Amino acid sequence: MSNRLGHGWGSRIDRNAAIGFTFEGRPVSAHPGDTIASALAAKGEWILSRSFKYHRPRGILTMAGQDANTLVQIGDEANVRADLRQVAEGMAVTPLNVSGSLRRDRGRIIDHLGRFLPVGFYYRTFFGPRRNSWLKLWEPIIRASAGLGTVSLDPAPRRYLKETRHCDVLVVGAGPAGLAAAIAAAEAGADVILAEKEPELGGALTYARFGVETADAARHLDALRRQAAAAGIAVLSGATCNGHFADNWLPVLQGDRLIRIRAAELVLATGAHEQPLIFRNNDLPGVMLSSAAQRLMRHYGVRPGRRAVVYAGDRDGYLAALDLDDAGVRIAAVIDPEAEDRDGLAPELARRGVPVMRGCTIRQARGGLHLKAVEVQDRQGGRTRLDCDLLVMAGGYTPGYQLALHAGARLSSDDGGTRFSITGVPDHVHLAGAAAGLSDLAAVIESGRIAGLRAAAGLGLAPAQELPAPVQAGWRRAAPSPAHPKGRDFVDFDEDLQVKDIENAIADGYRELELVKRYSTVGMGPSQGRHSALATARIVARKTARSLAEVGITTARPPFGPERLGLLADTTPERHRRTPLHAAHLAAGARMTPVGAWWRPLVYPGADAPEDAIRREIRMVREAAGMLDVSTLGKLEIRGPDAGAFLDRIYTMAHAGQPVGRVRYCLALNEMGSILDDGVAFRLSDEHFYVTATTGAVDRLFAEMMLQKTIMGARVDIQNVTAAFGAMNLTGPRAREVLERLPGSIDFGRAGFAFLDGREGELAGCPVRVMRIGFTGELSYEIHLPQSHAAGLWAALLEAGADLGLRPYGLEASRILRLEKGHIIIGQDTDALSTPDELGMGWALSRKKPFYIGKPAVERRRALGDKRRLCGFALPDEGNAAGVGESALVLQDGKPVGHVTSFGYSPTLGQWIGLAHVAPDQAEPGSRITLRGFAGAEVEAPVVALPFHDKDNARQEM
Amino acid sequence: MPIELLKYGLRRGHRPYRDIPSTPELRRSYDVVIIGGGGHGLAAAYYLSHYHGISNIAVLEKGYLAGGNTARNTTTVRSNYLTLPSIEFYREGVSLFETMSQELGFNVMFSQRGQLTLAHSDAAMRSFRLRAEMGKHAGIRAEVVDAQTVQELCPHVNMDFGGQHEVLGGLWHADGGTARHDAVAWGYAKRAAERGVEIHQRTEVTGFGIAGGRVTEIRTNRGTVLAGQVLQAAGGMNGRIAEMAGIRLPIRCFPLQAMVTQPLKPFLDILLSSSNLHTYLVQSSRGEIVIGGGTDPYQLASTRSSLPQKEALATGALQLMPFLHNVKLLRQWAGITDITPDFSPIMGASPLQNYWLDAGWGTWGFKATAVAGKRMAETIATGRVPDILMPFALERFARFELLNEMGATAAGH
Numbered sequence A: 001m002s003n004r005l006g007h008g009w010g011s012r013i014d015r016n017a018a019i020g021f022t023f024e025g026r027p028v029s030a031h032p033g034d035t036i037a038s039a040l041a042a043k044g045e046w047i048l049s050r051s052f053k054y055h056r057p058r059g060i061l062t063m064a065g066q067d068a069n070t071l072v073q074i075g076d077e078a079n080v081r082a083d084l085r086q087v088a089e090g091m092a093v094t095p096l097n098v099s100g101s102l103r104r105d106r107g108r109i110i111d112h113l114g115r116f117l118p119v120g121f122y123y124r125t126f127f128g129p130r131r132n133s134w135l136k137l138w139e140p141i142i143r144a145s146a147g148l149g150t151v152s153l154d155p156a157p158r159r160y161l162k163e164t165r166h167c168d169v170l171v172v173g174a175g176p177a178g179l180a181a182a183i184a185a186a187e188a189g190a191d192v193i194l195a196e197k198e199p200e201l202g203g204a205l206t207y208a209r210f211g212v213e214t215a216d217a218a219r220h221l222d223a224l225r226r227q228a229a230a231a232g233i234a235v236l237s238g239a240t241c242n243g244h245f246a247d248n249w250l251p252v253l254q255g256d257r258l259i260r261i262r263a264a265e266l267v268l269a270t271g272a273h274e275q276p277l278i279f280r281n282n283d284l285p286g287v288m289l290s291s292a293a294q295r296l297m298r299h300y301g302v303r304p305g306r307r308a309v310v311y312a313g314d315r316d317g318y319l320a321a322l323d324l325d326d327a328g329v330r331i332a333a334v335i336d337p338e339a340e341d342r343d344g345l346a347p348e349l350a351r352r353g354v355p356v357m358r359g360c361t362i363r364q365a366r367g368g369l370h371l372k373a374v375e376v377q378d379r380q381g382g383r384t385r386l387d388c389d390l391l392v393m394a395g396g397y398t399p400g401y402q403l404a405l406h407a408g409a410r411l412s413s414d415d416g417g418t419r420f421s422i423t424g425v426p427d428h429v430h431l432a433g434a435a436a437g438l439s440d441l442a443a444v445i446e447s448g449r450i451a452g453l454r455a456a457a458g459l460g461l462a463p464a465q466e467l468p469a470p471v472q473a474g475w476r477r478a479a480p481s482p483a484h485p486k487g488r489d490f491v492d493f494d495e496d497l498q499v500k501d502i503e504n505a506i507a508d509g510y511r512e513l514e515l516v517k518r519y520s521t522v523g524m525g526p527s528q529g530r531h532s533a534l535a536t537a538r539i540v541a542r543k544t545a546r547s548l549a550e551v552g553i554t555t556a557r558p559p560f561g562p563e564r565l566g567l568l569a570d571t572t573p574e575r576h577r578r579t580p581l582h583a584a585h586l587a588a589g590a591r592m593t594p595v596g597a598w599w600r601p602l603v604y605p606g607a608d609a610p611e612d613a614i615r616r617e618i619r620m621v622r623e624a625a626g627m628l629d630v631s632t633l634g635k636l637e638i639r640g641p642d643a644g645a646f647l648d649r650i651y652t653m654a655h656a657g658q659p660v661g662r663v664r665y666c667l668a669l670n671e672m673g674s675i676l677d678d679g680v681a682f683r684l685s686d687e688h689f690y691v692t693a694t695t696g697a698v699d700r701l702f703a704e705m706m707l708q709k710t711i712m713g714a715r716v717d718i719q720n721v722t723a724a725f726g727a728m729n730l731t732g733p734r735a736r737e738v739l740e741r742l743p744g745s746i747d748f749g750r751a752g753f754a755f756l757d758g759r760e761g762e763l764a765g766c767p768v769r770v771m772r773i774g775f776t777g778e779l780s781y782e783i784h785l786p787q788s789h790a791a792g793l794w795a796a797l798l799e800a801g802a803d804l805g806l807r808p809y810g811l812e813a814s815r816i817l818r819l820e821k822g823h824i825i826i827g828q829d830t831d832a833l834s835t836p837d838e839l840g841m842g843w844a845l846s847r848k849k850p851f852y853i854g855k856p857a858v859e860r861r862r863a864l865g866d867k868r869r870l871c872g873f874a875l876p877d878e879g880n881a882a883g884v885g886e887s888a889l890v891l892q893d894g895k896p897v898g899h900v901t902s903f904g905y906s907p908t909l910g911q912w913i914g915l916a917h918v919a920p921d922q923a924e925p926g927s928r929i930t931l932r933g934f935a936g937a938e939v940e941a942p943v944v945a946l947p948f949h950d951k952d953n954a955r956q957e958m
Numbered sequence B: 001m002p003i004e005l006l007k008y009g010l011r012r013g014h015r016p017y018r019d020i021p022s023t024p025e026l027r028r029s030y031d032v033v034i035i036g037g038g039g040h041g042l043a044a045a046y047y048l049s050h051y052h053g054i055s056n057i058a059v060l061e062k063g064y065l066a067g068g069n070t071a072r073n074t075t076t077v078r079s080n081y082l083t084l085p086s087i088e089f090y091r092e093g094v095s096l097f098e099t100m101s102q103e104l105g106f107n108v109m110f111s112q113r114g115q116l117t118l119a120h121s122d123a124a125m126r127s128f129r130l131r132a133e134m135g136k137h138a139g140i141r142a143e144v145v146d147a148q149t150v151q152e153l154c155p156h157v158n159m160d161f162g163g164q165h166e167v168l169g170g171l172w173h174a175d176g177g178t179a180r181h182d183a184v185a186w187g188y189a190k191r192a193a194e195r196g197v198e199i200h201q202r203t204e205v206t207g208f209g210i211a212g213g214r215v216t217e218i219r220t221n222r223g224t225v226l227a228g229q230v231l232q233a234a235g236g237m238n239g240r241i242a243e244m245a246g247i248r249l250p251i252r253c254f255p256l257q258a259m260v261t262q263p264l265k266p267f268l269d270i271l272l273s274s275s276n277l278h279t280y281l282v283q284s285s286r287g288e289i290v291i292g293g294g295t296d297p298y299q300l301a302s303t304r305s306s307l308p309q310k311e312a313l314a315t316g317a318l319q320l321m322p323f324l325h326n327v328k329l330l331r332q333w334a335g336i337t338d339i340t341p342d343f344s345p346i347m348g349a350s351p352l353q354n355y356w357l358d359a360g361w362g363t364w365g366f367k368a369t370a371v372a373g374k375r376m377a378e379t380i381a382t383g384r385v386p387d388i389l390m391p392f393a394l395e396r397f398a399r400f401e402l403l404n405e406m407g408a409t410a411a412g413h
């Protein structure tokens, strides 16, 4: 039997076309524009899923994606809102929490066991009989019933997009208030974005009724849409603004797109959320909000029932009754909790022959899988049974408070707890329409216009005149239904929580709203308390004899609605960086490895086994020449009259007096006197230094420099040019010979270009900065140049040096080469507490400078004495049977006093060598340390003076 | 069905458990006043009242019970730290969790599923190896595992072979687990209250009277009280409260954020984290995926969550498990963490004679709830700081005897 209404209903569906999908395996036909829920309802299928705990049948409640009743699984996507998701051809929809079928669910038995599962029951039991019984016995049982949908381990990939936009005014919600606000702001000259989560503009004007006559509302809708189109507003429809973050930074979700908007002014015209009533069996399919019934009819042309009872806690109940009557639904009765007609709509209902029962409340609903009847109780306790298949609830609203609360506003109520309003709205945020507590259409539109003008005034676009504050109408709330002794009166549908659960939580001692939430889990489900928060607050206030204001009403945390992780994540497939020499390394057969953000060559194996290749590369550097890509070094340009003084503050050596054309080691400490970073500074001119930093630390160092610059008020300009320059280190006894073979402006002669000199000039047609420094202890030149030239020079050098034995070498060889020289790697041989003294680097600390960062701490720590020392050690023979490696412990009297920080086999020395933190009294060359190898055995090793190789550092000065 | 529930179900009506008594009037004086009704303060009250015969105690909590970081944390419990004093201290902490439900007669749902921290770089492997070696030395279960074992422990993880975040191996800590954070606080509160400990919610400490090197009175929004001994356990507010008592702690506040997805059928059994990606994932017994990471980059005393951090956490989560892209986020939140320079707590004496510190818990203090409570209770009852707490003394900063747990706290808390 079709529930499809005739023409004139169903603004969103295209009746001329049909599409098919399956539900629980059954084929269903629908019209384009239908949601899953509306298509099923049109076929008379009202149950969408079962509830989480008791497996009760659940169906449409809000028809606006605001509840968890309609969560279904679509193929590999879990927890989809069936009342929001439009149908697509071939979609396979399955219900949640069902064992068996939706109509015959074996899990239903739990509904009858509810009395054995009091609120918080899992705290009382499930932890015996043994110590780990929770983990081994009970948790597996509970976990088996946890969760809603099932995550697919192999879902279809999706392309998510992100963009960032800026605007003068963002208006959230395109109901009459939001439209009016956007129009007013745009007409005042503001650049306006209007975001609406529904597919069309108009909000309540598209489904609600505002009076006996409907033509008036239609005229308003038409006019507002026309003006909006003319005003040059950027409209985002089907776009949910999902949170408010500091400084009006708002994420808007539109399909697979995340739009992050920075708005100077924000208008929240987020409407209101209609609230369900609490009575026995208020969760039966067939019981829905008045706005849900109206959405079904107006948007989708679906008749919500055949015979209805309408609960009219406010005027909207009467208006919904008129709609139902228009759609041909028989109305058993309109139930009005008040004795008087306050809305003046009774005569119209009487004219249509719709009975009204005054001074009544709903005692309970009856039915199994669907609503069959409603039992109504009058003030004298008299009860009437009304047969029906639809109960429409108009029980009052709360303003759409979530975004405002994220922004720092509060939800307040009047003393009786019948009206809620948003207060304490921060600057640059304006409320309009139902969110501001208004319900009369003219007042709503006017409040929108005012909010739009206020936003414009905030931008200086409208005169900063005193604008009239909107009238606070507030919302009327329905009288509570009498408690039913048998319960099943749900406060929270997501979590299957009844009134007694909340009351019992309070009785158990959880008297604060937050504690009630945490203990009972009310409000923790997918709808995040939209429908339960106020009801819960009311129960807490009543049971603890406090006012709602004292109890506090609710908190709201982002996101507003569900938000797919894919929308948030940065899933750019390749996020790493390549040096300008990357292609050359690949062509040379390098084995690449990621190092921080970069890919670097590890070794160039050629035909050799990697172990052999590494030894070959080391020998090559020691005997001829090798070249390492060091483009990943951090690089900073420091310019300005205070450049020297500035570096003197950041680094421990003296730079103000450093001669132009010289290169000096740089060591940066933090305020604790611990090592932050190292590098070199090349003075290019009086007011210009070129500084290198370690790859991983440069961003942090740059930020620290910017901070120090500000603190000092230093006249320097700091640029992080890491990616702008390529760099290579040419090292080995024949390095000079290679350079001298290339044409250029630099004199590489030994006399003219000494160790720690720096030169600028041209080499093989490339502009270069060359420094005589290196990590290997050999004659070395580090060449920096604009990255676009790097590959050319690299190739030219390799070609020039080919017959001298020059080849590139990789990171593995580099690690050993520097270890042979006892050079430390920051972050590997140091940790957050390392001082220069314990590393034997006292030479790097200027004694003359009155201050550098870390100096006071260094001096205090020196006075306190070293806690440990870094020293070199060698294993006695060539083998490493104990399995010593980096991170092996150094033991003294059986206790760990340090560990190995660097370790490897030195082909140059024919020995295993390493660096280790040891106790201060073990650090002198000649003493012996005990290491525990990974194989478990302990081995003794002599402490050796550093460097291991070329003890007097003669080779780098060649 | 357990017998307890059967009995409950067959009874008529709800016989309230009365776990937490309503807030009484403040009395004039107490033997011990505890500032902060979080897990730590409540555990200390429990141990004082049950093990040291001291029950004339007031716990002062400015908001609702355990509503600070105890309510916000992601409940990782583990002991695989780097330094010996830390490992020994947290090892005792884990063992107290193992018996906590029995001890309290309240199910705190301690679930020792094991924690796996992934290494995507040599540096991470090196630091894991060191932690494993230290852990073995101290007798905890911590092992470096290779990529194949990672896949066996967590079949769904993205190994990214050949990619930039290739999983090279990991640190497997079989002792690691989670517990229900609220239940821990409530269990301690319930049992402490049974011995007469007063729990004062909505009672904010606003200042102190100090004379002769002692705290003489404690001012609150509900009146002034006198106390023999005072314990400060105020979570993110530790720096501020110490300042009111004239004590400067080396603490800086950073927001720490976390988030959960909608509930899903269980598919992730272990605690999974990555130090390189600054992300960790765990599936709660409700089926939600809890996602956490490192603190915000700048100092701030705010509990507002942010969009960039949410995006960063989602990025890390999808790197580890790309199939989660369709999964929906439910809620995000933040807490203010009190971070020390060496990422280790400050416990023990203060410059004031009768004022004791339990502070600097940063992003890592939930796991220490029991052991800190127990050992601080011992300290207050005996007037002597036990050996296990000595390395955490405030004076360590003046002596530069720091504990350096930065690396071991970065991603896993």
Ligand SMILES: Cc1cc2nc3c(=O)[nH]c(=O)nc-3n(C[C@H](O)[C@H](O)[C@H](O)COP(=O)(O)OP(=O)(O)OC[C@H]3O[C@@H](n4cnc5c(N)ncnc54)[C@H](O)[C@@H]3O)c2cc1C
Pocket (backbone or CB within 6 Å): B035, B036, B037, B038, B039, B040, B041, B060, B061, B062, B063, B064, B065, B066, B067, B068, B069, B070, B071, B072, B073, B074, B075, B076, B077, B203, B204, B205, B206, B233, B234, B235, B236, B237, B241, B256, B257, B258, B292, B333, B334, B335, B336, B337, B361, B362, B363, B364, B365, B366, B367, B368, B412, B413
């Ligand atoms: C997002 C997040 C994730 C975390 N994850 C983990 C984790 O996985 N594992 C882990 O071990 N740790 C974790 N932590 C850290 C952990 O939460 C805390 O270290 C721990 O809860 C501290 O407990 P506490 O009792 O000392 O502090 P809290 O629980 O913060 O309690 C302190 C109490 O003092 C109260 N207070 C403050 N000022 C006053 C005043 N003036 N007067 C009276 N009362 C006052 C506060 O209201 C608060 O309730 C995490 C923290 C956060 C924020």
